[in-house]
Amino acid sequence: xxxxxxxxxxxxxxxxxxxxxxxxxxxxxxxxxxxxxxxxxxxxxxxxxxxxxxxxxxxxxxxxxxxxxxxxxxxxxxxxxxxxxxxxxxxxxxxxxxxxxxxxxxxxxxxxxxxxxxxxxxxxxxxxxxxxxxxxxxxxxxxxxxxxxxxxxxxxxxxxxxxxxxxxxxxxxxxxxxxxxxxxxxxxxxxxxxxxxxxxxxxxxxxxxxxxxxxxxxxxxxxxxxxxxxxxxxxxxxxxxxxxxxxxxxxxxxxxxxxxxxxxxxxxxxxxxxxxxxxxxxxxxxxxxxxxxxxxxxxxxxxxxxxxxxxxxxxxxxxxxxxxxxxxxxxxxxxxxxxxxxxxxxxxxxxxxxxxxxxxxxxxxx
Numbered sequence: 001x002x003x004x005x006x007x008x009x010x011x012x013x014x015x016x017x018x019x020x021x022x023x024x025x026x027x028x029x030x031x032x033x034x035x036x037x038x039x040x041x042x043x044x045x046x047x048x049x050x051x052x053x054x055x056x057x058x059x060x061x062x063x064x065x066x067x068x069x070x071x072x073x074x075x076x077x078x079x080x081x082x083x084x085x086x087x088x089x090x091x092x093x094x095x096x097x098x099x100x101x102x103x104x105x106x107x108x109x110x111x112x113x114x115x116x117x118x119x120x121x122x123x124x125x126x127x128x129x130x131x132x133x134x135x136x137x138x139x140x141x142x143x144x145x146x147x148x149x150x151x152x153x154x155x156x157x158x159x160x161x162x163x164x165x166x167x168x169x170x171x172x173x174x175x176x177x178x179x180x181x182x183x184x185x186x187x188x189x190x191x192x193x194x195x196x197x198x199x200x201x202x203x204x205x206x207x208x209x210x211x212x213x214x215x216x217x218x219x220x221x222x223x224x225x226x227x228x229x230x231x232x233x234x235x236x237x238x239x240x241x242x243x244x245x246x247x248x249x250x251x252x253x254x255x256x257x258x259x260x261x262x263x264x265x266x267x268x269x270x271x272x273x274x275x276x277x278x279x280x281x282x283x284x285x286x287x288x289x290x291x292x293x294x295x296x297x298x299x300x301x302x303x304x305x306x307x308x309x310x311x312x313x314x315x316x317x318x319x320x321x322x323x324x325x326x327x328x329x330x331x332x333x334x335x336x337x338x339x340x341x342x343x344x345x346x347x348x349x350x351x352x353x354x355x356x357x358x359x360x361x362x363x364x365x366x
Contacts, residue, residue, distance in 0.1 A: 005291070009298035022267055023300065023343070024307035030260035031311030031339045035332060036318065038253045043325030058085070058204050059172035060211050061229045062197040062218065066092055069221030071191035075115035077217045078199065083206045084213075088173070089113045089186075089194040096152040096180060098143045099160050106155060107139045109180040113194065132164030132182075139167070139178035152180060172200050257338065261346040264300075269350045289355035296351035297344055304343035308336035 013020040064070040078087050091111035097104040133152070135145065143152060145163060153160045167181055176196070186192060197218075201210040211230050220226055312332050319326055 005294050005298050006302075009295055009302060012295065013299050013303055019267065019270070020299075020303055023264065023303045024310070026260065026263050026267060027304045027307030027339050027343050028311035028314070030256065030263075030342070031308045031335055032315040032318075033256050033260075034253060034335045034339070035312055035315035035327065037256065039315070039327035039331055039335065040319060040324055041252070042327040042331055043319070058201040058207060059230075060199040060201065060207065060214055061175070062199070062214065063227045063229070064195055064197075064218075064220060065225055066193050066195060067222060068225040069193075070195070070197065070218060070226065071193050072113045072186035073188070073191040074194075074197060074218055075113060075186055076188050077219070078214065079115040081210075081213060083202050083210050085200040085202045086172075087115060087197070087199050089198075090176070090181075090196040091192065092195045094157075095155040096143075096161065097155060098145065099151040099153040104144060105142045107135075107142050107152070107178050107180055108176075109133065109152065109154070109161070109182060110176070110196070111184045111192070112181040113184055113186040113192065115186065133161040133180050134165045134167035134183065135163050135180045136167040136169055136177050139180050142178050172198055253335075257342050260339065261342050264304075264343045264346040265349060269353070292355040293348075293351040296347055300347040301340060301344050304340035305336075307343075308339045311339070312336050 062070070072089055075087055075089055078084055090113070093108035093110055095106040096109045097106055135143065135152075140163070143150070149163060151160055151162050161180070161182065163180075167179070169177055169179075184192075197214075199210060199214050201207045207230055211228065215228060218226060312335060316326065316332065
């Protein structure tokens with residue numbers, strides 16, 4: 001029975017080509033308008049939120065002088081927290097200069113500690129025989145290192161360190177630049193003093209909770225000397241942007257689908273009026289009212305599905321050609337399904353009208 005209704009609906013759609021093309025066109029335009037307006041807004045929203053939700057906006061920076069008592073033990077206390085993406089600590093700054101000549105520009109050298117097996121800061125493979133360190137590009141330029149190769153010496157102690165690789169600073173550590181880092185493995189049994197702790201939350205919504213967790217786990221002897229800086233304002237901005245753009249998108253979508261539903265209903269009502277004798281013959285031949293309704297709804301579902309696919313593909317191609325942000329695939333699929341369902345729902349009243357036509361009156365010849 002369902003297959004028979006589907007075949008009959010397809011045949012009826014082919015017979016009424018003008019009305020079928022008009023129905024598909026309305027649904028296609030409906031999908032295209034949604035994707036080109038709301039979809040474009042959603043794409044821009046995702047791009048803005050992704051930019052705000054970068055690693056730098058999820059960071060909590062703890063600064064403490066050596067007298068505060070902050071040490072590498074905090075790394076192990078925070079290592080297993082599921083709300084935290086990464087934790088890295090740095091020792092006190094030690095000014096270094098280019099070892100090749102005295103009196104050059106000074107750059108801070110810091111010991112870098114992480115609880116993970118691999119350091120957070122990535123470098124080239126070590127091939128130095130001395131004490132290797134990593135220099136950021138800005139530090140290499142400041143030190144006058146040709147091609148990033150050379151050595152630095154401590155101003156305070158005179159110790160020499162070989163530059164062994166390029167230090168790629170993530171956004172959360174950009175405030176340290178220019179810097180030379182000496183990756184070190186922290187010993188849980190012998191904590192080392194640190195002056196900077198950088199914690200990255202797993203998501204921007206968790207910044208506040210992670211901040212409270214970090215503060216409770218510092219284990220410092222003098223909390224008054226500790227300074228905690230977060231990106232809570234940026235996290236709040238992310239929520240506001242997502243909320244406001246989301247509300248606008250929902251309102252615009254509802255308006256577009258409401259107008260589309262009215263147009264589809266008007267087209268189908270005209271289709272019913274044009275085909276009233278056809279429905280009258282079906283009723284006279286024994287077709288039930290429910291069959292007439294099912295036939296019309298199935299016909300609209302088929303035409304709406306074709307129109308939705310065409311509209312979504314066409315609007316997606318337009319956005320690609322214009323270089324505008326694309327909505328997610330799930331949004332496009334949801335828009336297509338919703339457009340088809342809107343068309344089917346809008347055809348309910350015309351379908352009922354068609355099923356209630358008096359067959360004798362429609363077949364009467366004047």
